[in-house]
Amino acid sequence: MRATMPERSALPDKRQVAASFSRAAETYDAVADLQRAVGSQLLSLLPGEPVPRRWVDLGSGTGYFTRALASRYPQAQGLAVDIAEGMLRHARELGGAEHFIGGDAEHLPLREGACDLLFSSLALQWCADLPAVLGEARRVLRPNGMLAFSSLCIGTLGELRRSWEAVDGFVHVNRFRAFEDYQRYCAESDLDVLELCTEDRVLHFPDLRSLTHELKALGAHNLNPGRPDGLTGRERVRALVAAYERFRQPQGLPATYRVVYAVLRKS
Secondary structure: OOOHHHHHHHOOOHHHHHHHHHHOOOOOHHHOHHHHHHHHHHHHOOOOOOOOOEEEEEOOOOOHHHHHHHHHOOOOEEEEEEOOHHHHHHHHHHOOOOEEEEOEOOEOOOOOOOEEEEEEEOOHHHOOOHHHHHHHHHHHEEEEEEEEEEEEOOOOOHHHHHHHHOOOOOOOOOOOOOHHHHHHHHHOOOOEEEEEEEEEEEEEEOOHHHHHHHHHHHOOOOOOOOOOOOOOOHHHHHHHHHHHHOOOEOOEEEEEEEEEEEEEEOO
């Protein structure tokens, strides 16, 4: 069994995550096709019953799924929670929730038994302490309440990671926890696991610049400790392009996202 501390130390500082996504608030939606597809798949996994009286969009971002949840549950009260104030400012203008709240998934600003559904799509991969997130979910959910989340695990952006490994020894690609860690933490959470699976989604880009531009526009570029400081030298960029070209497919340069889907219920 792996120790928890090395996993935590390998993940990004959430203050940097919040700042990065705040800066990306105006550009995020234009390049968020994958995020919308993954969140829609997560929505489809939600059971029809019971209908929540209050739901929370956790890591709500620009509010795309806040508005989707409001449409799905028109009689329920909705709350949007995000650590990035820039995202919340953007989402407030478009509505969908009764309250937009700055908050951290590891320390939810909600009282015990506050909601019936916690929905979180592609946000929890930035949380170093997943057991704390699951504990908070158990605390704020009412009996029979649901936690539905999608996240990312090892295997995500593997082509980019392996290409950088051929160039230098720095950390250039965001790290993610193993799927086995999700399985273990969910099993130990005292929540009933209704669904826990992975799916590979592969995007294709005409060139490396298009991929890195999208990552920056999403706010999801390299935020890890151990990343190199300063500008990347031209020789290293050329070497990276050459290394990545080895993965080229007829559709373009592939970028694999290994997505975790989970639906858990409080007994």
